[in-house]
Amino acid sequence: xxxxxxxxxxxxxxxxxxxxxxxxxxxxxxxxxxxxxxxxxxxxxxxxxxxxxxxxxxxxxxxxxxxxxxxxxxxxxxxxxxxxxxxxxxxxxxxxxxxxxxxxxxxxxxxxxxxxxxxxxxxxxxxxxxxxxxxxxxxxxxxxxxxxxxxxxxxxxxxxxxxxxxxxxx
Amino acid sequence: xxxxxxxxxxxxxxxxxxxxxxxxxxxxxxxxxxxxxxxxxxxxxxxxxxxxxxxxxxxxxxxxxxxxxxxxxxxxxxxxxxxxxxxxxxxxxxxxxxxxxxxxxxxxxxxxxxxxxxxxxxxxxxxxxxxxxxxxxxxxxxxxxxxxxxxxxxxxxxxxxxxxxxxxxxxxxxxxxxxxxxxxxxxxxxxxxxxxxxxxxxxxxxxxxxxxxxxxxxxxxxxxxxxxxxxxxxxxxxxxxxxxxxxxxxxxxxxxxxxxxxxxxxxxxxxxxxxxxxxxxxxxxxxxxxxxxxxxxxxxxxxxxxxxxxxxxxxxxxxxxxxxxxxxxxxxxxxxxxxxxxxxxxxxxxxxxxxxxxxxxxxxxxxxxxxxxxxxxxxxxxxxxxxxxxxxxxxxxxxxxxxxxxxxxxxxxxxxxxxxxxxxx
Ligand SMILES: NC(=O)C1=CN([C@@H]2O[C@H](COP(=O)(O)OP(=O)(O)OC[C@H]3O[C@@H](n4cnc5c(N)ncnc54)[C@H](O)[C@@H]3O)[C@@H](O)[C@H]2O)C=CC1
Ligand SMILES: Cc1cc2nc3c(=O)[nH]c(=O)nc-3n(C[C@H](O)[C@H](O)[C@H](O)COP(=O)(O)O)c2cc1C
Ligand code: SF4
Ligand code: FES
Numbered sequence: 001x002x003x004x005x006x007x008x009x010x011x012x013x014x015x016x017x018x019x020x021x022x023x024x025x026x027x028x029x030x031x032x033x034x035x036x037x038x039x040x041x042x043x044x045x046x047x048x049x050x051x052x053x054x055x056x057x058x059x060x061x062x063x064x065x066x067x068x069x070x071x072x073x074x075x076x077x078x079x080x081x082x083x084x085x086x087x088x089x090x091x092x093x094x095x096x097x098x099x100x101x102x103x104x105x106x107x108x109x110x111x112x113x114x115x116x117x118x119x120x121x122x123x124x125x126x127x128x129x130x131x132x133x134x135x136x137x138x139x140x141x142x143x144x145x146x147x148x149x150x151x152x153x154x155x156x157x158x159x160x161x162x163x164x165x166x167x168x169x170x
Numbered sequence: 171x172x173x174x175x176x177x178x179x180x181x182x183x184x185x186x187x188x189x190x191x192x193x194x195x196x197x198x199x200x201x202x203x204x205x206x207x208x209x210x211x212x213x214x215x216x217x218x219x220x221x222x223x224x225x226x227x228x229x230x231x232x233x234x235x236x237x238x239x240x241x242x243x244x245x246x247x248x249x250x251x252x253x254x255x256x257x258x259x260x261x262x263x264x265x266x267x268x269x270x271x272x273x274x275x276x277x278x279x280x281x282x283x284x285x286x287x288x289x290x291x292x293x294x295x296x297x298x299x300x301x302x303x304x305x306x307x308x309x310x311x312x313x314x315x316x317x318x319x320x321x322x323x324x325x326x327x328x329x330x331x332x333x334x335x336x337x338x339x340x341x342x343x344x345x346x347x348x349x350x351x352x353x354x355x356x357x358x359x360x361x362x363x364x365x366x367x368x369x370x371x372x373x374x375x376x377x378x379x380x381x382x383x384x385x386x387x388x389x390x391x392x393x394x395x396x397x398x399x400x401x402x403x404x405x406x407x408x409x410x411x412x413x414x415x416x417x418x419x420x421x422x423x424x425x426x427x428x429x430x431x432x433x434x435x436x437x438x439x440x441x442x443x444x445x446x447x448x449x450x451x452x453x454x455x456x457x458x459x460x461x462x463x464x465x466x467x468x469x470x471x472x473x474x475x476x477x478x479x480x481x482x483x484x485x486x487x488x489x490x491x492x493x494x495x496x497x498x499x500x501x502x503x504x505x506x507x508x509x510x511x512x513x514x515x516x517x518x519x520x521x522x523x524x525x526x527x528x529x530x531x532x533x534x535x536x537x538x539x540x541x542x543x544x545x546x547x548x549x550x551x552x553x554x555x556x557x558x559x560x561x562x563x564x565x566x567x568x569x570x571x572x573x574x575x576x577x578x579x580x581x582x583x584x585x586x587x588x589x590x591x592x593x594x595x
Contacts, residue, residue: 028252075343075345092510094265129344137427
């Protein structure tokens with residue numbers, strides 16, 4: 001969630017537009033660049049508001065509907081803002097067998113929120129996710145897509161304390 | 171270094187995995203990466219490569235076990251259209267985490283395998299479709315690709331051979347179904363990942379309706395060893411019809427979970443006891459899911475079964491992606507099944523009615539079963555719905571969704587009944 005500068009303009013910078021032009025050349029058709037461009041938009045603008053989606057459509061020469069279909073199909077594209085730290089706990093089989101549910105309960109209690117909610121200070125969102133493809137390190141928690149493996153309630157508490165201290169500067 | 175005597179081969183894809191910094195080109199090259207590539211590009215013909223691949227007996231490591239050489243031979247030549255190579259690095263099957271290690275530790279192995287495959291198939295543009303969560307792995311791959319371009323291992327006129335190939339990493343965004351090859355293709359075209367009917371298979375009509383080969387990371391990472399040592403060499407590892415080594419991702423109730431690459435034919439028991447440090451509780455597992463959450467369960471009866479495609483079918487399951495989920499006597503099988511039902515309901519793409527509706531029913535009934543609030547009829551519906559979903563849909567997700575339910579009902583009918591009707595502790 002860098003480049004918060006452009007958060008109000010909702011327009012890609014010239015540098016980004018140049019990057020996108022290069023990216024499009026790597027595919028047989030411009031629509032293939034849609035997902036990578038949505039990731040860029042999410043990075044630059046925090047989340048994919050309708051305004052941002054329209055901008056992406058315009059940049060790639062697509063219809064808004066084509067962008068909406070993709071944004072709503074894939075879980076990693078967000079239409080709403082979330083906490084500075086997105087804590088995603090895998091609760092699928094491998095992690096469940098190694099204490100993931102207990103870990104989620106512990107995190108929710110520590111943070112005073114339910115799964116899917118964000119703390120009042122806007123720092124933390126807790127989510128349950130599907131198998132993260134790292135089951136050998138169960139239970140697995142992704143913090144803004146950085147993997148933490150073999151997480152215990154104690155190591156999670158330490159991580160939360162650290163993130164609080166960092167005060168939201170990701 | 172991989173031994174040239176097949177009898178001594180224990181690992182292929184993980185041969186270099188423990189070497190520090192082998193993700194960098196300099197270190198990878200010191201340990202043999204790209205050493206044989208010039209020979210392939212200058213002395214091998216496409217036909218020879220496909221023949222060696224056929225001879226090797228390599229079967230697709232993504233789960234279906236389709237012979238790789240045969241798949242490559244199905245790609246039509248001279249259609250006037252480009253041929254594409256797509257590496258399937260979506261790795262979404264619960265229990266599977268092997269491709270991640272190849273990518274983050276030895277990315278040059280995958281790149282080398284893709285160059286060789288691309289050369290055999292006359293591919294100009296190749297892509298690696300990585301699940302969105304693997305941001306770190308995508309970054310490691312991108313850095314390795316950048317180094318490979320700088321060393322003229324990728325790009326135009328590779329090593330002066332006249333062959334050119336471009337390689338791009340493309341991130342998915344959190345949809346399990348995009349691991350199914352035709353959904354992957356739709357996704358790479360910038361659309362929702364909804365599987366297409368097969369046939370036509372991608373080999374004939376795939377990415378932008380052009381001939382396309384989709385192969386798993388582990389499959390492609392095996393190619394360099396096969397071409398360097400020969401198809402016959404690979405065929406002598408493992409057992410007939412199930413050749414080579416295989417990476418098994420072992421998770422659940424074992425003391426040392428992780429990825430282990432072993433020759434095909436190693437028994438389940440050997441893998442769990444000698445490699446994974448045995449079970450957390452007890453001496454025999456209650457349930458083993460041998461090939462990822464979509465494959466039927468095995469019980470103690472098949473503990474000594476050989477880990478091969480054929481061996482797992484004989485035991486009543488499938489080798490799948492080699493994702494072994496082990497549950498000991500402490501496991502709550504019903505809670506696990508309910509969790510998997512939730513997974514499939516969440517991941518169904520929704521275009522086939524039996525799958526869209528069926529996965530929802532299975533989850534709702536499993537919640538009642540888990541909480542002891544079901545009736546006898548519910549158990550019948552569970553069984554009927556699961557039975558009728560399998561094999562009646564566009565892709566195999568529906569079969570995968572049915573597998574845990576049918577396995578639970580088959581192996582533990584009394585436990586299910588007692589729990590469902592609220593009679594269990
Ligand atoms: N690795 C993972 O994360 C996951 C793996 N799977 C595995 O996927 C498997 C199912 O995969 P599918 O692609 O549906 O299997 P499939 O049997 O339809 O195809 C396997 C491969 O062979 C090719 N093929 C088959 N017949 C062909 C023909 N006549 N001509 C040309 N090509 C042909 C297909 O294009 C495909 O690449 C399951 O067995 C499961 O184990 C499932 C979920 C996740
Ligand atoms: C629902 C579903 C999900 C799949 N997910 C993956 C996956 O994540 N990775 C993979 O390699 N194959 C996956 N497959 C299998 C692919 O469709 C395809 O068979 C495979 O990529 C072919 O490569 P291979 O021949 O090298 O195994 C999946 C299949 C289904 C039905
Ligand atoms: S079986 Fe399910 S996931 Fe597969 S195409 Fe049909 S609805 Fe989609
Ligand atoms: S089950 Fe949690 S990472 Fe696979």
